[in-house]
Amino acid sequence: KGPGIFFFLPFVDEYRVVDLRITALDVPPQEMITKDSVTTSVNAVVFIRVVDPNRMVLQVDDYITATKLLAQTTLRSVVGQHELDELLSKRDRINNELMKIIDKDTDVWGVKVFATEISDVKLPLSMQRAMASQAESERTRRAKVISAEGEYQASELLQKAAKTLQAEPLSIQLRYLHTLTQVSAEKNSTIIFPVPVDVMPLLNKKTSFNANAGGPSM
DSSP: OOOSOOOOOOOOOOOOOOOSSEEEEEEEEEEEOOOTTTTEEEEEEEEEHHHHHHHHHHSSSSSHHHHHHHHHHHHHHTTTTTOOOHHHHHHHHHHHHHHHHHHHHHHHEEEEEEEEEEEEEEHHHHHHHHHHHHHHHHHHHHHHHHHHHHHHHHHHHHHHHHHHHHHHHHHHHHHHHHHHHHHHTTTOOOOOOOTTTTTHHHHHHHHHHHHHTTTTTO
């Protein structure tokens, strides 16, 4: 009966006060082994509420203790069926699986499970170091891939720029003047001697002619 005012016969009837509000149960940390043989410690929180006080009183002595023990065994069973990566990345799916299993077993007690959340996952120190090393290697790999892609894209743009400069010889001079402007913008001691590129083959020919002229005669 209830809530409200009701009457009972002393020494004949017995009454129990049942809290119909949502109760949070803290499941103690459970040491277990995952599917990929990794030792871990997992604890969870279960939110329950009594929806049928009559069944709760008649079916179970202490529904809070019974639900907590059921949550512990279910947590061990479910975590043991999943790998560590799934436990860390797919926690929502594991929470839903836990809630369905616990709610199905507590339904006969008149207790409804509203949510189940894995609150903490503790790993051994050696496993934490291994995962940190793996993450660092993955970040290094991604950095190298991004750098290589940047070099590839830069080479394609440089190839297009070279074709454009080759088609318009005057643009080379404009680019050369722009480079001089950038160098002279800051106060520095850089000295630049502009030498036309076309003069370099003539200088090489002259150098080779002088070397042949000064050689030993037969």
